[in-house]
Structure formats: structure tokens, C-alpha cells
Amino acid sequence: MQKTPKSLRLHIALFGRTNVGKSSFLNLIAGQDVSIVSEQAGTTTDVVEKPMELLPIGPVVFLDTAGIDDTTALGEKRVDRTERVFDRADVILLLHEGDRVTEFETRVAAKAAAKNIPVIRIANKMDLTHPTDAAFLRCDSTDLASRDKVLAALKSELLSVCPDEFIAPPPLMGDLVRPGGLAMLIVPIDLQAPKGRLILPQVSTIRDALDNDAATLVCKEREYSHMLAMLNQKPDVAICDSQMVLKMVADTPDDIPCTTFSILFARLKGDLRKFAMGAAAIDKLEPGDKVLIAESCSHHALEDDIGRVKIPRWLRQYVGVDVEIDVYAGRDFPDNLSEYKLAVQCGGCMQNRREVLSRIEKCEAAGVPITNYGLCISQTQGVLRRVLSPFPSALLAYEELNHGTH
Ligand code: SF4
Incomplete structure (x- = not known):
């Protein structure tokens, strides 16, 4: 896996009335064209996802929402998709036209508050109005020369509102192994296993063990007992795919803690x-x-x-x-x-x-x-x-x- 999985990125949803400049704002931040920008209202028809590295925050994904204020027939679908973004946004960027606050911005802010999602307000199109309110981050998304300044201000705001769980997420399995310890991972290699690779929960678990200075021993269920018997020291934990949990439990001595990848993810996610x-x-x-x-x-x-x-x-x-x-x-x-x-x-x-x-x-x-x-x-x-x-x-x-x- 060469890229950080989307599920581990900070999800930043970008909201704004139709043609307030969401797409050009995103292009400004990304420094490239990632969304369609048009003079015609509401060109973006779906939520466009743009992964980016925003150091020192780390991997993020911007969710460029479609016009939630669109009243056309097509608009109904857009609005539905856009509404669902509230279910996964960690932070909301709310783009205003200058300092104008309409019913739209009030509604987005209220929904975000109901879900405890922090909101960063951005005053765009400052050639139209000039906000005096310090609560706004100021920007003219058409002014490419302002990119560094806007980006620096945005990163600083993001760092101050970033959810704690993004900066210090719950452990995956690091608390179940000692530094220098060992986790045994039991994985199925069957028809459902993708060819030539391990799946995300398995890879993430191996990475978490390494992050915690522990080692992993990966085997299939048939070899598990044999591998266990060959060790001259007990593993700190055994972790298996849920589908083989019965066999793992039967083969694991009572004094070795054991659990499943899915349970680890139930805690993490x-x-x-x-x-x-x-x-x-x-x-x-x-x-x-x-x-x-x-x-x-x-x-x-x-x-x-x-x-x-x-x-x-x-x-x-x-x-x-x-x-x-x-x-x-x-x-x-x-x-x-x-x-x-x-x-x-x-x-x-x-x-x-x-x-x-x-x-x-x-x-x-x-x-x-x-x-x-x-x-x-x-x-x-x-x-x-x-x-x-x-x-x-x-x-x-x-x-x-x-x-x-x-
Ligand atoms: S657990 Fe399976 S179905 Fe669920 S997100 Fe992961 S791969 Fe998809």
C-alpha cells in the first residue's frame, strides 16, 4: 500500500452555497485542478474527494460537496449525498460569500453543532464584501498568489480544531503487546483473500505492532498450533480473522490473550x-x-x-x-x-x-x-x-x- 488509506485521513468537508467558490478554493489549496470550475451555477454534481498531505496535520481528504441549496430535480440527489457528508466529516470548512450569512450557512452550522463537528468559516470573494469579523478566515480563491498565506492560516485553524481522536486515536493493538513482545496473527488464505496481498486490517495490525516496537508472526490457521509450540516464549496476544475464531480459541492456552481483527477495529473505529x-x-x-x-x-x-x-x-x-x-x-x-x-x-x-x-x-x-x-x-x-x-x-x-x- 503506497498511500495512506482514506479511512485514516482527517475528513474535511467543504460547504458553501452554489458557486460561492468551493471548487476554486479547493484548487487554490491543492495547487491544481481537482474539481470542475465553471461560471454556470452548480457544476459539481457529486461529492468530489481529494486526498492531500497537509503537514504538520498529516494525511487529509477534502470532501467537496455539491450544491446543497440546489432546487433542481437533479439537485435532490445532490442534496441527499451532501447531507450524508455530515456523517463522516471530522471538520467542516464553511465558505461564505464575503461575510454574508444566509439561511444556508446558518443551517450548515446548526447541523454541524448538532453533530459536534467543528466549523471553520471562510470569507471568500472578498472583492464583493469585506468581513470585519475575526471569526472569518479571509480568502480570495481566485488569487493564486495568496495560496501560501491562505494555506498557512487554514493549517493553523485546522490544528486548533482537529479532533483529539485524530491526533491521538484509540490504540489498535499497541496496548496488547510489550515493546519487544510478539503478536501472532492468524489469517485465512482462501478464495476471499485478495491475490498477492494482505487486507487492510491485517496490514494495519502489523504496522501498529511495529509502531509499538513489537513483532508479529503471521500464519494460517492450520499452522497456528505448530507455530505456537515452536516458540520458546509465549506471544503477548493472538489475533485471528473472525471466521476462524472457534479454532483459535480451541488452540490457544488460557494464559495467552486472544481476540479478533474485527474486535480490534470495533475499538479503533x-x-x-x-x-x-x-x-x-x-x-x-x-x-x-x-x-x-x-x-x-x-x-x-x-x-x-x-x-x-x-x-x-x-x-x-x-x-x-x-x-x-x-x-x-x-x-x-x-x-x-x-x-x-x-x-x-x-x-x-x-x-x-x-x-x-x-x-x-x-x-x-x-x-x-x-x-x-x-x-x-x-x-x-x-x-x-x-x-x-x-x-x-x-x-x-x-x-x-x-x-x-x-
Ligand atoms: S470490513 Fe469489509 S465490508 Fe467493511 S469496510 Fe472493510 S472491507 Fe468493506
């Missing part, structure tokens, strides 16, 4: 305590209950697809009744959430943390327990307590709701 509480709701499913399976990216579903085939099968086998299952993929998340008795979110490795937390918030607001793939699978295999044991507060939250009905 979401809220492990809430996902653990959601897993406890699996035992309460009744015949005909609706379960939502939410995958964060669209991929070509293979024959034994995890979200479409395996989890539905394991869930039905475990609860012993037939439940109705809907699968949503990509950015789609249903509006009729309250119809569901449980939501099961994928590992979210392609999403930023803000987007997963937004889904958790939506489920909470609708009164729907939410868990993730790894916790759900481990629950249906009867080993959730074991793989949650490295995370005492999540285990406690689970224990409080689940009194071992299975």
Missing part, C-alpha cells in the same frame, strides 16, 4: 463497549425479527459471502429461530432503523471513525442495539467472553446485559 452491549441483544432475537447487516463498502459478493451468507446462517443457527435479514452496502444506511431489532456493522476498515460513530448514534437514537461482525460471529460461536477478555470494560458491559442464556 467505533465504540467497543456499545458493540459488546449490542452483541448481548443477539440472545433476545425472536422469530421474524428484522436484523440489519451493514457493510461499509460495496464488494463483489462471493459464494460464501460473510455478510450475506455466513453471518445470517450462524445467527439463525445460534438463536434457533428464523430472523429476517437485510443487507445494506456502501454509504447506504436505512432511514427506517426502528424496524430492526439488531444492527450488525462490518469492521468498517474503509470508513473513518466519525462515520462508524454516526451509525452508532443513529442506532441509539432509534433504540436499536448495534454490534459488529467480529463480536456477532464470536457470540454465535460461543466464544465472545474469551475474545473480549483483553478489554475488561467492554466485557463487563456485555456481562451486565448477558447472563449466559446460551
Whole structure:
């Protein structure tokens, strides 16, 4: 992987009324054409994503939103897509025409406040009006010579509002290994494994071990016991793909902590305590209950697809009744959430943390327990307590709701 994955970038959404200069502002910052700029109102028809390195902040992705104030038929789709940006924006840049504040800017700021997203206001087109309010960052996006000055001011503002969790994100697995220690990673090399490479959760885990001065030993499930027996020192932790959790737990001595990649990502990208509480709701499913399976990216579903085939099968086998299952993929998340008795979110490795937390918030607001793939699978295999044991507060939250009905 040569580039920082999008999911690890600070997501900066750029909002502004149609033709207030969003695209030219983005071009000014990027120093190149990344958006279509036109005299005709509303040329940008979709959210344009532009990854950039903004040192010292690091990797960011700008989300150039379409005209949220567009009233045409095409505009309805644009507005819907643009509205969803609030689910994943870490910071909002709100571009004003000079210092004008219309109903649009007020609405964007109110939505951002409701979601606790910091807003940086930028006064663009200063040839039209000259803001005196110090709350505005000033800019003329058509003045290319001003780039360095605008960029410096923007970086300084971003650093002051940047969410703490971006500067110091929750650990992936660094707290589970000692410096000089060892993590054993058990990965499947099957039909679903991409050719010639490891998948993002596995690569991220290896990188996190290195960042924490630990080593990793990567093997397939068949070799795991043998590898373990060859070691003259116990590993600090064993981590496996959820689909082989039963075998890993069976092969791992009690004094070696073990968990799954998906559980690590539940903590990094979401809220492990809430996902653990959601897993406890699996035992309460009744015949005909609706379960939502939410995958964060669209991929070509293979024959034994995890979200479409395996989890539905394991869930039905475990609860012993037939439940109705809907699968949503990509950015789609249903509006009729309250119809569901449980939501099961994928590992979210392609999403930023803000987007997963937004889904958790939506489920909470609708009164729907939410868990993730790894916790759900481990629950249906009867080993959730074991793989949650490295995370005492999540285990406690689970224990409080689940009194071992299975
Ligand atoms: S479906 Fe979810 S866990 Fe799987 S690759 Fe996509 S984002 Fe990652």
C-alpha cells in the first residue's frame, strides 16, 4: 500500500452555497485542478474527494460537496449525498460569500453543532464584501498568489480544531503487546483473500505492532498450533480473522490473550463497549425479527459471502429461530432503523471513525442495539467472553446485559 488509506485521513468537508467558490478554493489549496470550475451555477454534481498531505496535520481528504441549496430535480440527489457528508466529516470548512450569512450557512452550522463537528468559516470573494469579523478566515480563491498565506492560516485553524481522536486515536493493538513482545496473527488464505496481498486490517495490525516496537508472526490457521509450540516464549496476544475464531480459541492456552481483527477495529473505529452491549441483544432475537447487516463498502459478493451468507446462517443457527435479514452496502444506511431489532456493522476498515460513530448514534437514537461482525460471529460461536477478555470494560458491559442464556 503506497498511500495512506482514506479511512485514516482527517475528513474535511467543504460547504458553501452554489458557486460561492468551493471548487476554486479547493484548487487554490491543492495547487491544481481537482474539481470542475465553471461560471454556470452548480457544476459539481457529486461529492468530489481529494486526498492531500497537509503537514504538520498529516494525511487529509477534502470532501467537496455539491450544491446543497440546489432546487433542481437533479439537485435532490445532490442534496441527499451532501447531507450524508455530515456523517463522516471530522471538520467542516464553511465558505461564505464575503461575510454574508444566509439561511444556508446558518443551517450548515446548526447541523454541524448538532453533530459536534467543528466549523471553520471562510470569507471568500472578498472583492464583493469585506468581513470585519475575526471569526472569518479571509480568502480570495481566485488569487493564486495568496495560496501560501491562505494555506498557512487554514493549517493553523485546522490544528486548533482537529479532533483529539485524530491526533491521538484509540490504540489498535499497541496496548496488547510489550515493546519487544510478539503478536501472532492468524489469517485465512482462501478464495476471499485478495491475490498477492494482505487486507487492510491485517496490514494495519502489523504496522501498529511495529509502531509499538513489537513483532508479529503471521500464519494460517492450520499452522497456528505448530507455530505456537515452536516458540520458546509465549506471544503477548493472538489475533485471528473472525471466521476462524472457534479454532483459535480451541488452540490457544488460557494464559495467552486472544481476540479478533474485527474486535480490534470495533475499538479503533467505533465504540467497543456499545458493540459488546449490542452483541448481548443477539440472545433476545425472536422469530421474524428484522436484523440489519451493514457493510461499509460495496464488494463483489462471493459464494460464501460473510455478510450475506455466513453471518445470517450462524445467527439463525445460534438463536434457533428464523430472523429476517437485510443487507445494506456502501454509504447506504436505512432511514427506517426502528424496524430492526439488531444492527450488525462490518469492521468498517474503509470508513473513518466519525462515520462508524454516526451509525452508532443513529442506532441509539432509534433504540436499536448495534454490534459488529467480529463480536456477532464470536457470540454465535460461543466464544465472545474469551475474545473480549483483553478489554475488561467492554466485557463487563456485555456481562451486565448477558447472563449466559446460551
Ligand atoms: S465490508 Fe467493511 S470490513 Fe469489509 S472491507 Fe468493506 S469496510 Fe472493510
